Amino acid sequence: MSRVATLPATRRVGAMPSRPSLRVVATRDAEATRQRILAAAVAEFSGKGLAGGRVDAIAKAARTNKRMLYYYFGDKEGLYLAALEQAYVDLRRQEAELDLKRLPPREAITRLCEFKFDYFVRHPALIGLLTVENVHGARYLKRSKRLRELHVSLVETLAGLLRAGESEGAFRRGVDPVQLYLSIAALSYFYFSNRATLSTAFGRDLGRPQALAARRAHVVEVIQGYLRPERCDA
């Protein structure tokens, strides 16, 4: 499965010092092919599900042939899992890079809400993949070892923000960081995951820039409104 890898040829070349470089550059660009396949798979599975996605369509979209999918990913499920993993890892990595701890609590929360919303806008296939995976009961995600670890840190960060916000009187008390995280995700995710049926039900396209902006602002408003200190009820 590994490709590119260390070019054993150089040793031989070393025995003949008169012939230096020349084979440096490229394989027939295996990595590029692999990436094209992966991108095509993300799009296909995202829109049609695992069973509905067509291996032929992926190959064609990747401008390669079916055989290559099996060459690189073993089988259809392997390809699906690879696509899922990549999309998931990308999300978590960028989430981790937010570096929320440096910001004041309220701003950090706003930042997180907006990041999630914007990420879904910029990566429309992600929602589809996660949705599909959930339909299948996360059967495939469970096989992936790398993903379990990515969640913990963010919840810890949120917990820290909540504590800080509480002590400076910016936030209400007793907020569960896990629930808060779920709610932040939910308010954005649902809008995109159910966009099709909601657009149909409400008879207007939720994907219009104006609609997106309104929803983005609303999400922040809900979370910040909820987090306001409770004493103001009195």
Next chain:
Amino acid sequence: MSRVATLPATRRVGAMPSRPSLRVVATRDAEATRQRILAAAVAEFSGKGLAGGRVDAIAKAARTNKRMLYYYFGDKEGLYLAALEQAYVDLRRQEAELDLKRLPPREAITRLCEFKFDYFVRHPALIGLLTVENVHGARYLKRSKRLRELHVSLVETLAGLLRAGESEGAFRRGVDPVQLYLSIAALSYFYFSNRATLSTAFGRDLGRPQALAARRAHVVEVIQGYLRPERCDA
């Protein structure tokens, strides 16, 4: 296209016109068969998607044979659409029966939040069906005429509640009823639609009674917290 032909049962009936009760039984059985098929379809499509769902599996689960599916529903898509419609209509009908206008605004909102949450608990297949439908871009839902009308009234009800709440000082001002409706739905829906991946990510089962109760309370808390009048910031 149409077949059916020879119906041995009816022949018997035709030969013995004195036994009308038999006919009733037959009719009742027919409806029962139809319902069993529909229920099986809901379960199958909900868990595996449209492409992943198997006609054979549905027939077996319904304790009938494939021919009956085609007899009653035309084809696989027709069956899928029927399943989707039924689930959807049931939801909207019960939502309509809530009769929120009779309640004070805050209570009405709480009632709505809890209803949605509880409904998903009691109808686990609904989430699956909606999710599947969204993966397919609501392609099938768009064909169904009955569904468009069911949404409007609820939003109108919500708008009324918001106005009433505002004037008695119970709610903040400027809340968009559509956004609010989406948020209420989102906070519950996401928890169930993504339960599989979230359970995997957090390493604990979100379906436990305790976890459900906590989430239910949180949803209400977020919405009510958000709706608190804004002047308390001052």
Next chain:
Amino acid sequence: MSRVATLPATRRVGAMPSRPSLRVVATRDAEATRQRILAAAVAEFSGKGLAGGRVDAIAKAARTNKRMLYYYFGDKEGLYLAALEQAYVDLRRQEAELDLKRLPPREAITRLCEFKFDYFVRHPALIGLLTVENVHGARYLKRSKRLRELHVSLVETLAGLLRAGESEGAFRRGVDPVQLYLSIAALSYFYFSNRATLSTAFGRDLGRPQALAARRAHVVEVIQGYLRPERCDA
């Protein structure tokens, strides 16, 4: 999408209550189809091996379509096993019907030799199937429970014949019935199983009637010559 509509058939039936039986005769002759498939499979696998045999070719030869093979036999291996089993069982059954015990020992042996030889002539595909199965280390035959029992009785019969022949001085002593059985089989089997290479090597067709007759006589001669009582050496 859904239709059902008015059941035209019932009217017709109601109008003609005089039509009694009529559905007696036949399914669409499932058993015949099954047998055609089996026969085609025997021929195909016999001549090309399990891996070399083509499912398409079998379907075409059986004048049906591929799907039916799977309908009746599960998969390619299942079909292969069924073909093998049938061929094998047929052989053993006819072997059992020889009823050698009623004959004098020498005649019984001759009978057995000739039967085996003739059987291979009449069932040319059998050799091919057994050969293929042996190439695969009898992997599939081991799965078949029915076949183990068919061998024992014949060996016992042979043992009885040898004892009888010994006491009347017709046979030499100390002959192992299992070895004898193997030798009788070998002398005929090899001629057919290796006919292709032997014909090539010797430059003449071993399948000519004349050649067959000569080999048939030789086989009997070898076995009977071997079984002659040993005292004649003295």
Next chain:
Amino acid sequence: MSRVATLPATRRVGAMPSRPSLRVVATRDAEATRQRILAAAVAEFSGKGLAGGRVDAIAKAARTNKRMLYYYFGDKEGLYLAALEQAYVDLRRQEAELDLKRLPPREAITRLCEFKFDYFVRHPALIGLLTVENVHGARYLKRSKRLRELHVSLVETLAGLLRAGESEGAFRRGVDPVQLYLSIAALSYFYFSNRATLSTAFGRDLGRPQALAARRAHVVEVIQGYLRPERCDA
């Protein structure tokens, strides 16, 4: 089918005539690679047939890569034919070296029987290859010119032995040397070619040393018993 063509490597070596030792090594390696491929092919085709044998498996077993198979043997069939030819030629060559004419007739016959038996024991893949080839109707063997000639001499030798044995009263008269040759081969060959199904049928492993010894003795006994002069019946 086989070509080999110009060995591009030698060109490179030819460009550096100052390093002669390299050439030897390269050549030796080349031949070693070829032999490893051939040995791996014999094993693979012997156990799985031509269609069932995998080019990848052969390459891996030979610790080289697929390209080399094509480099040395043209294509899969060419490799198969080369493997078959080698195995066949080896057998005939050793058979020719037996030099049976120097021995007294009876001993010569015994020698031949035992040689054949032992050869199959020492070259288990040979049986597999011949079997496979026979399944395919010796289609490939017919293409090989070298093989036709190898048989004649042995039959002539046998004919001489029979004549000699007859005149000294050691053998019966009228034995056809070709039939005798076939029978000698059959009694050993069948035991190995059908070992798998026979072991299954009799429920014991025919490959055990004890079983092998018993069969070996029996084969000689049958042939010698058969060849005894006929007058002893009187």
Next chain:
DNA sequence: GATGAATGAGGGTTCATTCAT
């Protein structure tokens, strides 16, 4: 109302083979 038999299109997958390095 119900059933077994039949069908063809197309799905995923594997294979021998070749190209470029």
Next chain:
DNA sequence: GATGAATGAACCCTCATTCAT
């Protein structure tokens, strides 16, 4: 001599669907 990447043909198999009873 050797290797990874690429290819297309075909193979086994499955699916939704329909026919005849």
